[in-house]
Amino acid sequence: MTLKDNIYSMSIAGPEGPLVSGDVPAAYIYNGSIALAMMDNEDIVPVWPEEGSYIWIDNMCITADSTKKDLANAFINYILDAEVDAKMRNEMPCTDPNKAGWELVDESIRDIEALNIPDEQIKKGQYPITLDTDTLNIYSQMWTEFTK
Numbered sequence: 661m662t663l664k665d666n667i668y669s670m671s672i673a674g675p676e677g678p679l680v681s682g683d684v685p686a687a688y689i690y691n692g693s694i695a696l697a698m699m700d701n702e703d704i705v706p707v708w709p710e711e712g713s714y715i716w717i718d719n720m721c722i723t724a725d726s727t728k729k730d731l732a733n734a735f736i737n738y739i740l741d742a743e744v745d746a747k748m749r750n751e752m753p754c755t756d757p758n759k760a761g762w763e764l765v766d767e768s769i770r771d772i773e774a775l776n777i778p779d780e781q782i783k784k785g786q787y788p789i790t791l792d793t794d795t796l797n798i799y800s801q802m803w804t805e806f807t808k
Contacts, residue, residue, distance in 0.1 A: 664806060679704060690716075692754030694774040699753075706774040712784025 668684045669675065675689045676697035686707075687693075697704045720739065722732040738744055745761025753769045755777065756762045762770065769775070791799065 670807075676700075690754065691774045691777065692752060695753040695769070695772045698772055698774055708778065708781045712781065712786060715782070715785040715787050717787075 668678055672690075674693075675687060676693040678684045679687045679689075679694075679697045680700045682701075687697075689697075691706065694704070694706050698706075720736050722729055722736075726732055739748075740758060740761075742758065742760035742764055745756065745758045746764035749756050749761065749765045750769055753765075753772060753775060755775055756765070
């Protein structure tokens with residue numbers, strides 16, 4: 661049996677579903693998806709790897725050649741508004757660096773364990789590194805073989 665035989669799904673579209681239903685005993689998914697799963701099934705708990713995990717950063721940006729910079733800035737400012745941010749987190753819970761918005765999020769969401777990553781876990785975390793072309797090609801070949 662290969663690793664692939666033991667993988668139920670590789671998708672970012674609703675990955676918490678099989679976890680909630682009990683179709684899978686474990687999942688490697690974003691903490692927002694774990695939070696959704698925990699809201700539907702109280703038996704689900706996050707597990708933090710002893711060696712740490714990678715640190716992710718969501719971002720918004722405006723391309724250098726954008727012809728709509730004013731609109732893009734207005735949209736980003738809208739998203740960063742504390743009340744708008746809180747509405748988004750109440751609908752799709754995930755870790756939130758917007759402290760003003762986080763304070764407005766429903767307490768039941770703020771208390772979800774998956775959204776409260778322990779400080780020691782964050783200290784052990786690592787940012788993904790940029791791979792050189794040769795290594796990237798090896799990863800690409802491995803992924804292609806794996807997904808056949």
